Amino acid sequence: MTTGIGDDTAVMTVAPGAALLATTDLVVEDVHFRWSSASPRDIGWKAMAVNLSDIAAMGGVPRWALVGLALPESARVEDVEGVYAGMREAARPHNVLIVGGDTSMSPGGWVINVTLLGEHTGTPRLRSMARAGDAVLVTGSLGRSAAGLAALERGAASRISRAALEEITAAHLRPRARVPEGAWLGAQAAVHALMDCSDGLATDLAHICRESRVTARVFLDRLPVSAALGEAACALGGDVIQWATGGGEDYELLLTCEPDAANALAEGLQRATGSRLTVIGEIGSGPGAVSWIDAAGSAVAIRPGYEHFRG
């Protein structure tokens, strides 16, 4: 960056030969977060993390952020500083700089709009790149964010172990964008379609099916779910499969690859980043939809989508 906040625009230099990536995401009070269950740092972290995840989902490298912040008159300076601190905290491990912004009064609640710019020196991996015969894989663990939201909303702290509660609420409040994982996976020739799992597996895999004009089969007993999810389901009366397939905001990466390459990719990703990669299904010829197969081999119905507090 040559020039940052303070002049009419930020001025940056994109690496020679690199494509420019850009994404923007809104985080709105009482839609995406509540002050009663999130700290200013949590809110800032998440506003940055959801954008980092979008760049990761292309296999790119995040570089520069711009922040639009609409604030009620009642906003406290320390809360504004906390939100910025959370954004910087999420950005710092990836060397992302906040290079510009605008702040305004808001007659309603808080609205935070982060725009993130990144670079990609190879071929960005799109949702339209899945092929019949591909394996379907996902990084990390699914459903924890939805379970964490349920715990925050229903107040189940007394019926669940501290370790499990911390795992699921951290997954919801402080999601870790899979930036190194995206960069590594996006550089592997065997990886075809790649996206982030922000709206829930069912919704996001349906995007891949539609964009790639393929079908997908997912084996429910292969979904990577943690023990904390089972504990939370018991304590909260939730459903592990529903959280893992319909719950959103896990910000794991969802990808398809040449089937013979799946094991090598999982081993390589583990070595490169320490993160798990799990085969959960397969791509078939299409166009069509996602089918869900239970442990007995029977097709079952899954309700897609997840809900914000409102909207």
Place this chain on the structure above:
Amino acid sequence: MTTGIGDDTAVMTVAPGAALLATTDLVVEDVHFRWSSASPRDIGWKAMAVNLSDIAAMGGVPRWALVGLALPESARVEDVEGVYAGMREAARPHNVLIVGGDTSMSPGGWVINVTLLGEHTGTPRLRSMARAGDAVLVTGSLGRSAAGLAALERGAASRISRAALEEITAAHLRPRARVPEGAWLGAQAAVHALMDCSDGLATDLAHICRESRVTARVFLDRLPVSAALGEAACALGGDVIQWATGGGEDYELLLTCEPDAANALAEGLQRATGSRLTVIGEIGSGPGAVSWIDAAGSAVAIRPGYEHFRG
């Protein structure tokens, strides 16, 4: 652009050797606009134009926009379409494409956040580049947006000619970003500091003084003001000088240049773009502030700044 709305991020190619410019601006209901006095197209136009003006103020070329849109549940589809139509209408003459966005429910009113990316193949002109001895110049005409806002707020339609009312309200509702003017001026070696006049001449010239560590003298009888401004001042009980110095949102360009080059720049800009360029003052050694000189040669006080509806 390789890929736009629909994948995780937009993918673009910056021209080889060009710097990347980025700016973001919020437009908030009942802060920056009211539905009672602006159409959806007006609002969309302005949300894009204020960003175009920031790129123009660097002497750059605007290329790609991303739009964050928070909407109340009561928002009508035709209003959303109108806002987007206004954004595209403002963007089209400059070949700017909307390449990405995010939409959310808003428990409050409308919040529109446009982020605009541009390119610059030369040396971006900054606020810090003014030098003692420079002439101070401004494009076009000052104060019309503030007069237009006053007319819209005070409802003076019966006391002012239709032509004057149209001129000032159009300046407020449909500001024209000085994009070709910025590109032309930014390519002239004699131009030093360059910025857009969005917060009012007094506030913006003070930015140049602070960033460049210089002083400035402005001759009030040289300020470019249109006859419509005089008519509006009479009809509304306003003050031409106050509007021209403290009124914001004119989105003219404010610049300093080598004093001997001012006339040639004015002639060149007129030939290249049809726009007027007026010498309004001079830069002195500093650091210091702006002084205002009336027609009799006396220093007078000017109240800086302008007010949004709120905030």
